[in-house]
Amino acid sequence: MxxxxxxxxxxxxxxxxxRDAGLVLPLYKAMTSLAQKASAGTGQLQxxxxxxxxxxxxxxxxxxxxxxxxxxxxxxxxxxxxxxxxLSGGIVMARKANATDxxxxxxxxxxxxxxxxxxQWGEIIFMSGRSQGIAGTVFGSRYFLSTTAGGVQLSxxxxxxxxxQIVGVGLGSAGFYLQIxxxxx
Numbered sequence: 001m002x003x004x005x006x007x008x009x010x011x012x013x014x015x016x017x018x019r020d021a022g023l024v025l026p027l028y029k030a031m032t033s034l035a036q037k038a039s040a041g042t043g044q045l046q047x048x049x050x051x052x053x054x055x056x057x058x059x060x061x062x063x064x065x066x067x068x069x070x071x072x073x074x075x076x077x078x079x080x081x082x083x084x085x086x087l088s089g090g091i092v093m094a095r096k097a098n099a100t101d102x103x104x105x106x107x108x109x110x111x112x113x114x115x116x117x118x119x120q121w122g123e124i125i126f127m128s129g130r131s132q133g134i135a136g137t138v139f140g141s142r143y144f145l146s147t148t149a150g151g152v153q154l155s156x157x158x159x160x161x162x163x164x165q166i167v168g169v170g171l172g173s174a175g176f177y178l179q180i181x182x183x184x185x
Contacts, residue, residue, distance in 0.1 A: 003035060003036050005035045005036075005038045006035060007028070007031040007032050007034075007035045008031070008035075009027075009028060009031055012024070012025075012028055049120075049121050067125055067126050067127060067128055067129040068111065068123045068124070068125060068126065068129070069092070069108065069123065069124050069126040070121060070122070070123055071083075071085065071092050071093060071094040071121070071122070071123075071124055072091055072092075072093050072094070072119065072120070072121050073093070073094050073095075073116035073117060073118055073119065073120050073121075073122065074086070074088065074093040074094060074095040074118065075095050075096065075118050076115065076116065076117055076118050077094060077095070077096060077110045077115055077116045077150065078110065078115040078133075078150065079110055079111075079112060079113050079114065079115045079133040080109055080110060080131055080132075080133020080134040080135075080176070081096055081109065081110050081115075081133070081150030081151070082096065082097040082106040082108075082109060082145055082146070082150050082151065082152055082167060083095065083096060083097055083106070083107060083108050083109065083110055083124050083150070084096070084097040084098075084103075084104040084105060084106065084107055085107040085108065085124075094108075094110070094116070094124055096149040096150035097145055097149070097150065098145070098146075098147070098148075098149040098150070099144070099145045099146055099147045099157045099162045099163045099164070099165065100147050100157075100159075100162055100163075101163075102161075102163050104163075105145065105163055105165055105182075106145045106165055106167045106180055107124075107126065107127065107180065108124040108125050108126045108127060108178065108180075109124060109125045109129075109131045109133060109134070109176070109178050110122070110124055110133060111123045111124055111125045111131060111133065113133070125178050127178070127180050128177075128178055128179045128180065129177070129178055130171070130174075130175060130176070130177050130178070131175050131176050131177075131178060132174070132175035132176075133175070133176070134152060134170075134175060134176035135173070135175065136173075137170025137171060137172060137175070137176050138154065138170045138172070139170055139171060139172035139174075140169065140170065141154060141169065141170045142154075142166055142168075142169060143166070143167055143168050143169065143170060143176070144156045144157065144164065144165060144166055144167060145157075145163060145164075145165040145167050147159070147162060152167055152168065152176070165180070165181065166179075166180070166181040167179075167180050167181075168180070
């Protein structure tokens with residue numbers, strides 16, 4: 001695990017006598033602990049893929065980066081694409097949401113600027129939040145889950161049997177605000 005917030009102190013001085021070390025060491029330990037907690041609380045930490053697989057994925061959602069969830073991609077997912085979450089072997093996985101498949105409603109958006117390859121770990125915006133991954137939307141307009149896998153569209157799908165789900169509001173050049181209405185419109 002790599003913490004993004006530095007303690008702000010110079011490197012621990014080598015060669016201190018016991019008295020001086022007794023004065024300095026508690027300061028370094030306290031500052032390190034504070035920096036680590038601040039990093040975790042603000043989402044400024046990086047986990048390796050093996051650490052992500054072992055972590056409680058929903059714990060991350062509660063402690064930092066409100067509405068961001070770390071998931072593993074079950075297929076290649078592009079930045080800003082609508083995702084469906086499912087469990088596989090006890091791990092929350094993501095795949096493209098699709099209005100033509102009622103088992104794949106939208107739960108979030110891919111929030112990795114480079115997208116996610118199948119098997120790769122990354123972040124999604126879960127249920128609500130702003131994304132710049134969807135560009136060129138009509139400001140203030142309501143968007144629905146698309147019949148194109150991972151997409152959103154201005155009008156609800158019209159073919160019988162398709163899932164009609166409101167997924168958010170267009171922000172024009174500022175992106176998209178995900179605001180999922182569970183269970184459809």
